[in-house]
Amino acid sequence: MTTTALKKNIDFLMNLADNTLMIKKGDYLYHRGDASTCIMLIFSGSLKTVDLNEGGELRIKEFLIKQDIIGLDAMMDTYHSTDAIAIEDSIVKAISYEKFNLFTLRSPEISEILETVRAQFMARKEESRRVLDNLRSESKMASFLLNLTNRMGRIGYSTERIQIKMTHKDIANFLGVKGETISRAIHSLTTKGTIIMKHKTMAILDMQLLKDIIRPV
Amino acid sequence: MTTTALKKNIDFLMNLADNTLMIKKGDYLYHRGDASTCIMLIFSGSLKTVDLNEGGELRIKEFLIKQDIIGLDAMMDTYHSTDAIAIEDSIVKAISYEKFNLFTLRSPEISEILETVRAQFMARKEESRRVLDNLRSESKMASFLLNLTNRMGRIGYSTERIQIKMTHKDIANFLGVKGETISRAIHSLTTKGTIIMKHKTMAILDMQLLKDIIRPV
DNA sequence: CGGCGAATTGAAACCGCTCAAGTAAAGTGG
DNA sequence: CCACTTTACTTGAGCGGTTTCAATTCGCCG
Numbered sequence: 440m441t442t443t444a445l446k447k448n449i450d451f452l453m454n455l456a457d458n459t460l461m462i463k464k465g466d467y468l469y470h471r472g473d474a475s476t477c478i479m480l481i482f483s484g485s486l487k488t489v490d491l492n493e494g495g496e497l498r499i500k501e502f503l504i505k506q507d508i509i510g511l512d513a514m515m516d517t518y519h520s521t522d523a524i525a526i527e528d529s530i531v532k533a534i535s536y537e538k539f540n541l542f543t544l545r546s547p548e549i550s551e552i553l554e555t556v557r558a559q560f561m562a563r564k565e566e567s568r569r570v571l572d573n574l575r576s577e578s579k580m581a582s583f584l585l586n587l588t589n590r591m592g593r594i595g596y597s598t599e600r601i602q603i604k605m606t607h608k609d610i611a612n613f614l615g616v617k618g619e620t621i622s623r624a625i626h627s628l629t630t631k632g633t634i635i636m637k638h639k640t641m642a643i644l645d646m647q648l649l650k651d652i653i654r655p656v
Numbered sequence: 657m658t659t660t661a662l663k664k665n666i667d668f669l670m671n672l673a674d675n676t677l678m679i680k681k682g683d684y685l686y687h688r689g690d691a692s693t694c695i696m697l698i699f700s701g702s703l704k705t706v707d708l709n710e711g712g713e714l715r716i717k718e719f720l721i722k723q724d725i726i727g728l729d730a731m732m733d734t735y736h737s738t739d740a741i742a743i744e745d746s747i748v749k750a751i752s753y754e755k756f757n758l759f760t761l762r763s764p765e766i767s768e769i770l771e772t773v774r775a776q777f778m779a780r781k782e783e784s785r786r787v788l789d790n791l792r793s794e795s796k797m798a799s800f801l802l803n804l805t806n807r808m809g810r811i812g813y814s815t816e817r818i819q820i821k822m823t824h825k826d827i828a829n830f831l832g833v834k835g836e837t838i839s840r841a842i843h844s845l846t847t848k849g850t851i852i853m854k855h856k857t858m859a860i861l862d863m864q865l866l867k868d869i870i871r872p873v
Numbered sequence: 874c875g876g877c878g879a880a881t882t883g884a885a886a887c888c889g890c891t892c893a894a895g896t897a898a899a900g901t902g903g
Numbered sequence: 904c905c906a907c908t909t910t911a912c913t914t915g916a917g918c919g920g921t922t923t924c925a926a927t928t929c930g931c932c933g
Contacts, residue, residue: 492789494871571788572709574832574921576889607912615791620889622913638898791889793921824880834922839881855930 442593448555449506453480455542456532462486468509468523468531475513477533478556481505484529485604487613488512488521499613501563502526502587502605506594511560527604570614573653579614580624581652584634588643601641628652659810665772666723670697672759673749679703685726685740685748692730694750698722701746702821704830705729705738716830718780719743719804719822723811728777744821788832790870796831797841798869801851805860818858845869 458477462468468479468486485504492498500521503509509531513519543549566586573579592598605613607621614621628634633648634641643649675694679685685696685703702721706714717738720726726748730736783803790796809815822830824838831838845851850865851858860866 493786498789569709572715572832606910615789617890618912619891619914623889626913823878835880836882836923837921840921843881 444551445555445558446506446594448552449480449508451552452478452508452534453482453506453532455534455538456480457535457538458533460531460533462525462529462531464525464527464529466525468525469519471519471522473513473519475510475517475519477510477535478539479509479531479533481507481509482530482532484525484527484531486523486525486529486531487605487609488523490521497612499609501567502609502613504590504594508556508559511556511563526606526609575655576614576616576620577624577627578653578655579616580610580621581628581633581649583610583614584628584641584643585649585653599642603636603639603641661768662772662775663723663811665769666697666725668769669695669725669751670699670723670749672751672755673697674752674755675750677748677750679742679746679748681742681744683742685742686736688736688739690730690736692727692734692736694727694752695756696726696748696750698724698726699747699749701742701744701748703740703742703746703748704822704826705740707738714829716826718784719826719830721807721811725773725776728773728780743823743826787830792872793831793833793837794841794844795870795872796833797827797838798845798850798866800827800831801845801858801860802866802870816859820853820856820858 459482460468460479462484471490481503483505485502486509487502488500488509489497490500503523509523510519512521543552570579570582570586573582587603588598588601591601607618611618611621625634625636628649629636631648631652633645633652634643636642676699677685677696679701688708698720700722702719703726704719705717705726707717709715720740726740727736729738787796787799787803790799804820805815805818808818825835828835828838842851842853845866846853848865848869850862850869851860853859
């Protein structure tokens with residue numbers, strides 16, 4: 440599906456919303472075990488979803504940004520398998536299943552919209568597997584930054600300057616490494632001239648080099 | 657779902673089969689990109705599914721044994737995202753969707769059967785995530801062996817002596833480590849008295865110790 | 874029996890982790 | 904708005920585990 444077709448479908452869902460939720464940084468959008476009552480889209484801000492592995496440790500499953508659909512885990516399982524926590528003040532639009540179903544009955548675009556939803560779900564599964572597949576921490580970090588930049592670009596942000604909202608600790612948890620390793624990976628990527636980062640602002644300087652670091656020959 | 661209910665549903669599907677495939681070790685059951693034309697179950701033997709990551713490297717996604725449903729990737733995506741290769745001479749039973757659909761129309765157990773399929777799909781996703789989550793190679797190996805033993809036991813094999821059909825290289829690829837590391841992990845597990853392994857035959861000697869190695873305190 | 878891939882084993886390099894100390898940034902209350 | 908507190912981040916040294924490279928041995932199949 441093209442980027443513009445995807446945007447159209449997301450906008451369509453966004454306009455269908457019958458509820459707007461304001462969420463402060465650190466607050467929960469939903470908890471593990473909650474029943475799913477609506478489809479939710481991020482209007483602004485960003486969140487993380489967190490699940491509990493069998494060792495009882497918290498593990499970040501995904502980072503969600505503006506225009507992402509959130510809570511898809513529950514569409515498959517009927518209840519949420521994760522906690523969703525805002526990593527900055529955010530606004531989330533919700534569509535009750537009731538309203539969604541009413542609309543889909545008389546909407547010819549429904550199959551395309553469901554395809555949008557399914558594609559997002561699959562793409563995210565893909566990403567997390569891909570990131571974990573990289574053995575070297577620098578590759579993981581490069582992969583993470585490239586993915587984030589692409590996603591930001593797709594929703595209209597300039598890829599010249601990306602705002603990183605998550606903490607090193609959260610990124611580390613997501614990538615399966617330690618916080619110190621994130622510092623060192625950023626330092627290394629910067630030294631090599633692939634990226635530049637100041638405080639929470641980042642830019643990719645050498646895209647090809649970044650890709651080479653993700654997939655070494 | 658209980659083990660016996662699961663077995664009943666698998667047997668039901670097995671009896672529905674309208675085609676039997678004999679596959680020699682190393683042969684392909686299907687290729688990446690093939691359209692899915694039927695539901696397949698392993699009657700005997702074992703196979704591996706292999707996908708290509710973006711770096712162009714082959715990566716083993718799952719090992720399938722007797723009574724496993726194979727090719728589920730295509731039920732979600734309409735075409736196969738993996739190659740399926742026999743790791744020993746195997747027999748696969750196939751049910752055309754045509755026949756499957758005819759049967760489900762008048763079968764009251766259909767929802768339970770679909771649940772069996774969905775549960776297998778989910779359980780496998782779970783396993784691969786769990787295995788990759790373990791950072792130490794010995795934990796990965798222990799996790800892999802425990803899972804394999806449990807699966808063998810569930811389909812009626814004695815858990816006193818398990819036949820390992822895959823090569824070290826394949827296991828290494830699956831676990832995201834190197835072949836030499838598999839050798840050393842087995843050596844270490846053996847030294848500790850958790851398992852005994854001779855050639856391709858293995859047994860778990862100390863189940864609790866094995867679990868402790870998977871999840872260190 | 875010969876050959877060849879599979880498995881084992883050793884040594885050394887590499888990389889991420891732990892621990893620790895110090896600096897920077899963000900949040901809090903007066 | 905500043906001082907204070909807390910949290911986030913950086914950086915270094917040493918350790919442990921995995922990879923790499925290389926040399927053998929083992930085991931299977933023709």
